[in-house]
Amino acid sequence: MDKQDKIDYLRKIDEQYMSWGDTVHYQSRPIIAQSCRGETVIDINQHIYIDTQMWHSSCNFGYRNPEIEQAMNRQMCSLPQVSGDFLHEEKLLLAKQICDAVYERTGLKGRVSFNVGGSMVVEDALKIVRKNTRRNRVASMMGAYHGRSLTVSGLSSSHRYRQYFGECADRAIMYPFAHCSQCYYEKNREDCNDYCARMIAKSLDTDFYGVASDDSNEIGAFFLELCQGRGYTIPPRNFFKKFVPEMQRRGILIVDDEIQIGMYRTGKLFAFEHYEIVPDIITLSKSFTNGLSPLSAVWAREELVSREIFTPGHAHSNFANHSLGTAAALQTWRYMMSRDYESQLPVKSEYYLQGLQRLKMKYPFIHQVDGLGMLFNMTFTDNQGRPWKNAGKRAVTLAQDNDYAYHGEIFRLILNSGGYYNEGLKLAPYLDITIAQIDRTMALLDQVLARLSESGV
Known part of the structure; x- marks a missing residue:
């Protein structure tokens, strides 16, 4: 069985035997994960995902922390x-x-x-x-x-x-x-x-x-x-x-x-x-x-x-x-x-928040960004200033299903939608993230938001 046949076979099992009552099927074609390390998840197609939400903040200290x-x-x-x-x-x-x-x-x-x-x-x-x-x-x-x-x-x-x-x-x-x-x-x-x-x-x-x-x-x-x-x-x-x-x-x-x-x-x-x-x-x-x-x-x-x-x-x-x-x-x-998180994290938090604020200045539909420690949110509004319903869910799909380039490498993003109307994103990067990794996340998120903007409010 070649790789594509295997993937089709696994998708068919999902279609026929899995209960769809869980949160997996918020996405029409959920990731089939194969390995993980630090802030990355690699799927069965060898796509590399940068995880900005770390399994709903379940892996604060990185995947496969040694x-x-x-x-x-x-x-x-x-x-x-x-x-x-x-x-x-x-x-x-x-x-x-x-x-x-x-x-x-x-x-x-x-x-x-x-x-x-x-x-x-x-x-x-x-x-x-x-x-x-x-x-x-x-x-x-x-x-x-x-x-x-x-x-x-x-x-x-x-x-x-x-x-x-x-x-x-x-x-x-x-x-x-x-x-x-x-x-x-x-x-x-x-x-x-x-x-x-x-x-x-x-x-x-x-x-x-x-x-x-x-x-x-x-x-x-x-x-x-x-x-x-x-x-x-x-x-x-x-x-x-x-x-x-x-x-x-x-x-x-x-x-x-x-x-x-x-x-x-x-x-x-x-x-x-x-x-x-x-x-x-x-x-x-x-x-x-x-x-x-x-x-x-x-x-x-x-x-x-x-x-x-x-x-x-x-x-x-x-x-x-x-x-x-x-x-x-x-x-x-x-x-x-x-770890001396209490003194280290404020520096990373401020740097991450500044990156989000620069994106807010670039994209008019970003209404607010906010953060506390390594917990962040970004909310979107439509042309009338109302919550842009389901824009966050749309961004999640765009991030997961498309390739984005950074310094000659190809990545995808794992995002998490949030808000009472799914009108934004909630971000929980792993606590040992580096400044260079934050820069990469912001560059990839910029590309996702550009696609979201092109999709129309």
Whole structure:
């Protein structure tokens, strides 16, 4: 079977046997990947893709990071599998690393438990909330994404995640996020005085608003993505502190979903460090193992998960503590903490953002570029200044399906669309990217945007 016959055969299998319910088939002809390294993915046709989104921020430290990969290989040769009913060294050392890091940043003591993915660990956080508050109702933000399991779909704001599965009885109360370029209240950021944050706090003022009274409320927790994964939307620095302290004063737990934006993605270990708040519960996944042998974690304050409160059996999944995942996560943590990311990343972040700003000056349809650490967004508008619906998805296809030249070599780009209308791009390059690699990304992105411009608004 020659190469083209093999590719046709694999496409036919996809057409006939694969469920199309996953995100693979957002693209009509998805990439058939064959190898990866650093920021590049190579497909079965030997096309080289520069990945600007690193598997939705699951590989902050680059594909096939040798230090993390070697740790997994060592574990494969010693303790590749073991019952989750047992302890093992990597699991214990990893828990200590996380708890020590949170304590250093907050002064709070806590405990950690593990699971196998983002949605599962959000489910574990929900259990902690219900066990401690005895309340079923929670709040989240419009634009939030916390996962797509049936229960967690009730926290994620997009209606399309729920519309085919009946009524979600536990659907969260949803408040408008500080999405300043598309304000829900149609305010101007320059003079709104954090109107959306004040409205969240105001919803607790009187029982006639249907949420709380002076001595009680219906909300057990507020689930927050501090920078939203939907479009990597970055709110004003004082947004959360306008309502989070009042929520906590009323006994509402703050669950900080760091699954996509933690692990130095925003330039700090945890995104909450930018916003002058201290969460009660923190969830981690994605780059927690740098995308290897998935593992997730939930940290909670000692008072919420002490041995007397969260007793054996409250949370369990057969592979929740698996040894390959804990080994990968422990080495990822050690790798991450051995780098001086907090002082290095601001320079790269500013350089990357300047590149995006130069593109904004070149293409009138680019409405806004923004960034925090190595988290960036670029939004597009049409000729009337409205969100250019699905322009981001169009750019993703143009980047993936066409060749672009840089210094005599041919590349393609992996982009990720974002925004409430898929009207832009969200970018999460790997944290060890070099200045030269940033220059290459900007040159290739320039060519993609030129094609997008030619396609017509």
